[in-house]
Amino acid sequence: MDPQWRRELIEELDQLKAREQLRTLSVAEAAVEPWLKLNGRRMLNMASNNYLGLAGDARLKDAAQSALEVYGAGATASRLIVGNHPLYEQAETALHAWKGNLPSQAGLILNSGYTANLGVICALVGRNDVVFSDRLNHASIVDGIVLSRAQHRRYRHNDLDHLESLLKKSTARRKLIVTDSVFSMDGDRADLAGLVALKERYRAMLMVDEAHSSGLYGPQGAGLVQSLGLQEQVEIQMGTFSKALGSLGAYIVGEKWLIDYLINHMRSFIYTTALPPATLGSIIAAIELVQRKAERRIQLWEHTQYMRSELRQLGFELGSGDTQIIPIVIGSNERTVAFSLRLQEAGIAAIAVRPPTVPENQARLRLTVMATHQLRDLEWAVAQLAAVGRELGVIGR
Structure with a gap:
């Protein structure tokens, strides 16, 4: 039986x-x-999600092949052990320049958008904190909030009045607002300027997931945040290389101290093998291409x-x-x-x-x-x- x-x-x-x-x-x-x-x-x-057609571009394939020949097929370890091969520095330098080159900011490359959202949210908030999340945010954001054990307050989709009513009621020590910039199943955009105003009024952090806008907005394709001139007002920019940029992996851009904090507290970064060199090669090529083309x-x-x-x-x-x-x-x-x-x-x-x-x-x-x-x-x-x-x-x- x-x-x-x-x-x-x-x-x-x-x-x-x-x-x-x-x-x-x-x-x-x-x-x-x-x-x-x-x-x-x-x-x-x-x-x-290959919006710009770069996943099949010969220049990305050539860059990946060159990196494979020089550095081998695998990273062999996590980045904090011996997996932080030289292409990471090149890719993160290119990322920083692409996203605005602000002296106060830095970039960090991770293995996927899913693990980036889980890791960042769990690193920044915990039991005594609260996360305000758009009802239509990606599942990785929802899962990150659940794993963080923070209070989860969902606001109606793109309804900033509802969000403000929730912020007014909160007495949490740490407040985090999280939103997609382009919503993956509805194809509409968040009111980022309105969210910036609310996070400043209520002394919250703001995290924007640019997975479906990276490569597509602004004169160099750096995303919706930069196209609106908000890169210094958004504490955490997350995005992916796996959609418009045609490769694999994710990034976080924020103040240097925040990146240092995440390197020391983000479990999905600390306890995972680094990306293979071929992927980093294609990321570097993709960042260059979206700026020039x-x-x-x-x-x-x-x-x-x-x-x-x-x-x-x-x-x-x-x-x-x-x-x-x-x-x-x-x-x-x-x-x-x-x-x-x-x-x-x-x-x-x-x-x-x-x-x-x-x-x-x-x-x-x-x-x-x-x-x-x-x-x-x-x-x-x-x-x-x-x-x-x-x-x-x-x-x-």
Whole structure:
């Protein structure tokens, strides 16, 4: 007879399947390109975070290969042991210059956005503190707050009046406000200037996750914080190299003393093996490229504006955002999954996003555009989206 724990876990899987929430893995080939193969079928890639198309860029690959040849395949240890190879200094110097080159600030490179958010939040707050978090923040922020054991106060999405009401009630010794700059499932932006005003009024720290804005905003692609001139008002800037910059890893930018503090207190930094040299090589190349090549950002925003305009005219519900992340909100899990599968049959990789990633009854397709898409491909995609949307009753005929 099966033990009870086994039966219970299998029953949970069955329940996920019944609710159309069961996740499965697909094999994606050539996913760095505008067209990929998903489970062996050629499709237009509208599901990637490779916004500028840099993941397949020959210059990043050449830099990674050169670093591999010189330094080997692995870092061999954590950065505080013997894993802090010379490319880290080069990459963090490039990061510091890219993010504003402020004398008071420094940068720190970590292994992923997830571990960066967990590590920073757990290092800065604890049981006697409180974190104020936008309700639609990324799961890594939520998990970091839970692991920190700080009080978790969620404010309604982009509702600064609600946030202020929570700040007024707080008597915690240390207060931290955390937000995404571009929200990964809704494609809208945080009111960073408003958040800066509130954190200064209530003597809180502010942490901004720039995962989906790094490389895309400002004249050198340094992110939304810098494009708004707020880099000296935001205590903690976090971002990733794994999306628009086409590589892997994450960064923290803040005052030098803060970086020193994190090096000594951030468990996800202290107790993990360093990034491989090839990754650092590609990061250095990516930072250089996004500063010199504004053409890709311009192309991305032209593609974004085209897709949003066409889909809104067709009657799709896209929310209020204006970014490269375009959610088509459908509602039920069943119809969203059906829409995704029909699009894949038509030749478009557009993946269904369901609870718990998004709220109940707000399942959606999360479309993303790339600078390397061709306009004719996007025009074709709009036609397929319109046909399937009408077929399934998502939009009118």
